[in-house]
Amino acid sequence: MFSSIRSLIANAFSWIGDVARFGCRGLLRALYPPFEILEIGRQVFEVGYRSIPLIAAAGFAVGAVMSMHTRASLERFGAESLIPMGLGMAMIKETGPLVTALLFSGRVGAGIGAELGAMRVTEQIDALESLAVDSFKHLVVTRILACMIALPLLTTMMNFTGIVGGFVAETVISDMSFNLYFDRALSAIDFDDYIPATGKTVLFGFIIGTVSSYLGYYTRGGTAGVGQASTKSVVFSSILVILTNVIVVKAIFFFFPGAAQ
Amino acid sequence: MTVDVAIRFDRVCKSFNGVKVLDEVSFDVPRHTALCILGRSGTGKSVTLRQMIGLIQPDTGSIFINGENLAQVDSRGLNRLRKQIGFLFQYSALFDSISVGENVAFPLRRHTRLGEAEITRKVGELLNQVGLEQHRRKMPSEISGGMQKRVGLARAMAMDPSILLVDEPSSGLDPVTAVEIDNLLADLKRQRGTTLVVVTHNIPSAKRIGDTLAFLHNGRILESGTPEQFENSRHELVRSFMSVQGGT
Numbered sequence: 001m002f003s004s005i006r007s008l009i010a011n012a013f014s015w016i017g018d019v020a021r022f023g024c025r026g027l028l029r030a031l032y033p034p035f036e037i038l039e040i041g042r043q044v045f046e047v048g049y050r051s052i053p054l055i056a057a058a059g060f061a062v063g064a065v066m067s068m069h070t071r072a073s074l075e076r077f078g079a080e081s082l083i084p085m086g087l088g089m090a091m092i093k094e095t096g097p098l099v100t101a102l103l104f105s106g107r108v109g110a111g112i113g114a115e116l117g118a119m120r121v122t123e124q125i126d127a128l129e130s131l132a133v134d135s136f137k138h139l140v141v142t143r144i145l146a147c148m149i150a151l152p153l154l155t156t157m158m159n160f161t162g163i164v165g166g167f168v169a170e171t172v173i174s175d176m177s178f179n180l181y182f183d184r185a186l187s188a189i190d191f192d193d194y195i196p197a198t199g200k201t202v203l204f205g206f207i208i209g210t211v212s213s214y215l216g217y218y219t220r221g222g223t224a225g226v227g228q229a230s231t232k233s234v235v236f237s238s239i240l241v242i243l244t245n246v247i248v249v250k251a252i253f254f255f256f257p258g259a260a261q
Numbered sequence: 262m263t264v265d266v267a268i269r270f271d272r273v274c275k276s277f278n279g280v281k282v283l284d285e286v287s288f289d290v291p292r293h294t295a296l297c298i299l300g301r302s303g304t305g306k307s308v309t310l311r312q313m314i315g316l317i318q319p320d321t322g323s324i325f326i327n328g329e330n331l332a333q334v335d336s337r338g339l340n341r342l343r344k345q346i347g348f349l350f351q352y353s354a355l356f357d358s359i360s361v362g363e364n365v366a367f368p369l370r371r372h373t374r375l376g377e378a379e380i381t382r383k384v385g386e387l388l389n390q391v392g393l394e395q396h397r398r399k400m401p402s403e404i405s406g407g408m409q410k411r412v413g414l415a416r417a418m419a420m421d422p423s424i425l426l427v428d429e430p431s432s433g434l435d436p437v438t439a440v441e442i443d444n445l446l447a448d449l450k451r452q453r454g455t456t457l458v459v460v461t462h463n464i465p466s467a468k469r470i471g472d473t474l475a476f477l478h479n480g481r482i483l484e485s486g487t488p489e490q491f492e493n494s495r496h497e498l499v500r501s502f503m504s505v506q507g508g509t
Contacts, residue, residue, distance in 0.1 A: 122354060122357070123350050123352060123354035124357070126311075126316050126350070126354060127348075127355075127356070129314075129343075130314050130316065130343060130346070130348040131343070131367065131368045131371065131416075132341075132343035132344045134340075
């Protein structure tokens with residue numbers, strides 16, 4: 001029993017090590033030509049632009065719900081005027097980055113895992129190699145970079161739509177103007193809050209891109225393997241994002257003391 | 262090695278999960294000739310073909326392409342060699358996210374500086390050769406398996422390779438189209454001097470294309486020679502293989 005748990009943990013760390021090596025290899029290879037600029041642009045469009053409706057809608061809904069909950073709590077203390085500020089801080093510091101990353105891993109992680117997995121089992125990756133194309137560079141590096149570029153932009157969008165959602169929920173009850181709401185929402189936010197919180201999503205993008213590419217690129221076992229690669233991409237990248245977030249938040253507090261206030 | 266040899270296998274061994282698929286296989290493919298590799302299913306024919314382009318590495322032994330040992334070239338060298346080799350996969354392996362025409366144009370866009378007009382002209386010419394010019398805008402999923410095979414052949418020929426590796430050219434094709442593809446491959450060898458290595462189960466097809474046939478069995482080449490020599494092989498298995506399919 002004890003030894004099986006120990007081997008399970010050892011296997012998990014070994015797997016994480018393999019994935020980390022795979023991702024670091026991807027980042028190193030990005031420094032050397034061919035730079036695959038067109039393919040990176042295409043992937044940013046696929047993973048970023050096409051995720052906008054999902055992220056915008058989710059951000060709006062999350063902001064509205066958070067605003068309603070915050071009002072219920074603050075109303076008891078007569079502190080309704082703090083609702084925009086509380087919502088702004090919550091969205092920008094934590095909710096925006098984490099919810100965006102989790103939604104992104106659901107949509108994009110599953111897509112990358114399934115796409116690369118299908119390409120592997122239908123020999124399309126071998127076909128790329130046979131055509132003298134570095135499949136790792138063309139498929140993996142471009143997707144990891146696209147995730148790292150797209151996720152901070154999507155997070156900023158979620159922060160914005162979240163605040164808009166909060167305003168819409170608030171405006172049903174009170175008659176606060178849009179300008180005043182935004183002023184208050186951003187009054188307690190400075191760059192020490194925005195930059196590290198949004199910057200950490202670059203790391204989340206790296207994790208999601210790497211994990212899903214790894215699982216897709218090394219898919220085995222036909223269509224069943226493709227399904228597993230897709231599912232595991234979502235599960236593992238979500239877990240890793242959540243766990244990494246704990247460490248990153250602690251690091252942010254250490255390097256940006258202003259963000260802890 | 263003499264320069265007349267395009268491909269050389271030198272005592273190549275390959276095992277998968279402890280099962281020996283190739284056991285000290287050696288042969289030469291002279292330049293401008295066609296070798297057809299025959300054998301029952303699972304005897305390592307496709308593995309042999311994939312090793313020629315470096316998709317699978319041998320456990321021991323050496324593979325030489327145009328005089329260069331595949332094990333001793335770096336990734337750039339391997340890609341340089343791969344640009345001289347066309348490969349038709351058994352199940353076509355077309356890129357399913359781009360159109361038929363874009364599949365054929367893919368190697369031209371990656372490896373040449375041809376203008377858009379020239380690429381369009383060349384893609385049209387290649388698709389015309391395989392009888393699919395009118396389908397260039399369709400996606401691979403919108404055409405039949407046999408048509409996909411022909412698109413795969415057009416893509417493999419796009420870079421005017423000096424060596425063409427073909428895995429089961431007639432599978433999934435109707436008999437008339439299969440003969441047309443065989444004739445196209447034979448023309449490539451005759452007119453452009455392309456060296457062909459064709460894996461097939463189809464004996465009439467092998468006879469049409471091949472200058473030399475090789476029969477793989479139990480990880481070794483049981484017999485190699487001209488189609489006529491195969492008809493009179495001293496191996497019962499080879500004779501029965503030829504007679505079972507010979508009339509079709």
